[in-house]
Amino acid sequence: MKERLDKFISSQTALSRRDAGKAIRGKRVTVGGEVCCAVDAKVDPDADRITLDGQALTYQKNVYYLLNKPAGVVSATEDSAERTVIDLIPPDLRRDGIFPAGRLDKDTTGLLILTDDGEYAHRMLSPKKHVDKTYVATLDREPDASIGDAFQKGITLSDGTVCQPGQAVCRGNHRAEVTIHEGKYHQVKRMFAALGYKVVALERIRIGALSLDDSLGHGEIRPLTKAEAMQVFDTKPEPY
Ligand code: URA
Numbered sequence: 001m002k003e004r005l006d007k008f009i010s011s012q013t014a015l016s017r018r019d020a021g022k023a024i025r026g027k028r029v030t031v032g033g034e035v036c037c038a039v040d041a042k043v044d045p046d047a048d049r050i051t052l053d054g055q056a057l058t059y060q061k062n063v064y065y066l067l068n069k070p071a072g073v074v075s076a077t078e079d080s081a082e083r084t085v086i087d088l089i090p091p092d093l094r095r096d097g098i099f100p101a102g103r104l105d106k107d108t109t110g111l112l113i114l115t116d117d118g119e120y121a122h123r124m125l126s127p128k129k130h131v132d133k134t135y136v137a138t139l140d141r142e143p144d145a146s147i148g149d150a151f152q153k154g155i156t157l158s159d160g161t162v163c164q165p166g167q168a169v170c171r172g173n174h175r176a177e178v179t180i181h182e183g184k185y186h187q188v189k190r191m192f193a194a195l196g197y198k199v200v201a202l203e204r205i206r207i208g209a210l211s212l213d214d215s216l217g218h219g220e221i222r223p224l225t226k227a228e229a230m231q232v233f234d235t236k237p238e239p240y
Contacts, residue, residue, distance in 0.1 A: 002042040005031065008050065012057045014092040028053050062117035063095055064229035066210075069112045070218035075103040085112060088219055101125065102183055110135075110204035111212040113229065114221070124207065124232050127164065127182045131232055134179045134206040135188050136171065140198040143168075143176045147195060151178065155191045163191060177205075209234035 009020035009029065021039040023029055029036055030051045031043055043050060045059040067085060069075070074082045077099050085100050101113040101121035115121060124131050151168035166180035178188055189199045205212050210231040216222060 002044050004039070005029065005036060005041040005043050005050075006039040008043055008045055009052060009057070011095070012045075012059065013052060014094065023052060060226060062115060062120070062226075063093075063098065064117065064120070064224040064226065065089070065093065065098070065114040065221050066213065066216065066224050066228075067100075067112045067114055067221045068212060068216040068218055069104055069109055069204075071107045071109050073219075074106050075100045075112060082106070085114060089114065089221060093221065093223065104204060105186065105189075105202070108202045108204065109218060110202075111207060111210070112204070113207070113224070113232070115229070120229065125183055129233075130181045131208050132179045132181050132206070132235075133183070133204060134177065136203045136205055137176050137178055137188055137192060137199045138201040139174050139176060139192060140200055142174055143170050143197060145170055147176060150195055151180075151191070155194050157184075157190045157194050163187065166191075174200075208232035 005024060006017055006020040009015060009023065010017045013020070015023060024039045025037055027035050027037060031041065031048050033049070050057050067088060069085060072083070073088065074084050076084045077086050078084060086098060089098065095116060097116040098114050099116070099121070101115050102125050104110065104112055113121075113124070123129055147168040147170070151166040154165045155163045157163065161184065163180070163184070164182055166178060168176050168178045171177050178191075180187060180191075184190070188202055192199050208231055210228065213222070
């Protein structure tokens, strides 16, 4: 589908629409090998080769970012009182329409995907699609190995809600690695509460086969290629 050149440039770069217009008028943009100075030229991003300052813009319709969420920020696009995960996006990666694909509690850390692709987020979050989300929970005491069976059977929360079967493996130092594919409110904390444990720290380490990068510090973000983003729909490695 054709779209305006200035709109396309600003959707694929950190330039605002206005700055994209300036770049076009300043002869910094080519379309199909020819300099194009018309901000309203209609281009087909799938078919036209478009460059800015000599660099080809590889067309990606949507953006996918991997955030290592720190504690203390909320998983929302805006909040009148709290810092949000959107506030953590560096200026060169800001785009309109980005939102967190799912929620982590304010005190939960780890893997959160930010995207402007609603269909992708819906598919990832739907319990029917069975996308595994894996967490490391640090508990108030050493968990008993029987948590594995309890998660596998399906835990009933204190309000009577029955959770779908999940997996839990003891990891030492009061920690358990837990995999579930639903996203009920405070689900992991409430599942452990139903078994008599308190979660004192919670980190999401994996969605599907997409793991949190060790290199990404708390609060850091890196763009994912579409292929990386799609790894959430692949089966994760079995827990060892
Ligand atoms: N389960 C929780 O209890 N909290 C989260 O943030 C995510 C899963």
